[in-house]
Amino acid sequence: xxxxxxxxxxxxxxxxxxxxxxxxxxxxxxxxxxxxxxxxxxxxxxxxxxxxxxxxxxxxxxxxxxxxxxxxxxxxxxxxxxxxxxxxxxxxxxxxxxxxxxxxxxxxxxxxxxxxxxxxxxxxxxxxxxxxxxxxxxxxxxxxxxxxxx
Numbered sequence: 483x484x485x486x487x488x489x490x491x492x493x494x495x496x497x498x499x500x501x502x503x504x505x506x507x508x509x510x511x512x513x514x515x516x517x518x519x520x521x522x523x524x525x526x527x528x529x530x531x532x533x534x535x536x537x538x539x540x541x542x543x544x545x546x547x548x549x550x551x552x553x554x555x556x557x558x559x560x561x562x563x564x565x566x567x568x569x570x571x572x573x574x575x576x577x578x579x580x581x582x583x584x585x586x587x588x589x590x591x592x593x594x595x596x597x598x599x600x601x602x603x604x605x606x607x608x609x610x611x612x613x614x615x616x617x618x619x620x621x622x623x624x625x626x627x628x629x630x631x632x
Contacts, residue, residue, distance in 0.1 A: 512536040530557030571618040578611030 484490055501509050514532055519525040534557065537550035581604070 510536055510541075527557075527561065530554075530560070571614065575611045575614045575618075578607045578614060581607040 498511060498513075501511055512532060514529060516525055516529075519528050530553070534550055534554045537546065537553055541547075541549065
């Protein structure tokens with residue numbers, strides 16, 4: 483990490499040159515530029531895809547193909563889990579909003595205590611919907627911070 487022109491790319495290139503040295507054991511080297519991806523989901527997908535391709539190209543043995551296949555499976559599980567988590571959060575938030583709006587607008591029974599109870603329940607569910615959406619965003623930010631530290 484450093485300002486422009488301080489030699490970051492030069493250090494990276496020297497490390498790559500050392501790793502490519504013919505006297506050393508062979509390494510799988512993958513250069514990945516995270517700046518060309520817009521969001522976390524695209525970045526993660528591209529990273530796992532590139533690593534899977536590099537593993538498949540570098541080792542064409544049966545063991546290498548098995549390793550690349552496991553990597554791709556791991557990436558697919560993470561993608562499915564992310565999709566499921568986002569979908570469930572949206573579904574729960576939508577249900578809370580729907581129940582909240584039904585509670586606020588319900589006028590089926592004329593009893594004042596019943597209408598007030600539905601109004602309170604409706605407001606509670608709207609608050610839960612907002613809280614659910616906020617918590618999802620909060621945990622995404624916490625996960626990004628933990629990921630950045632690791």
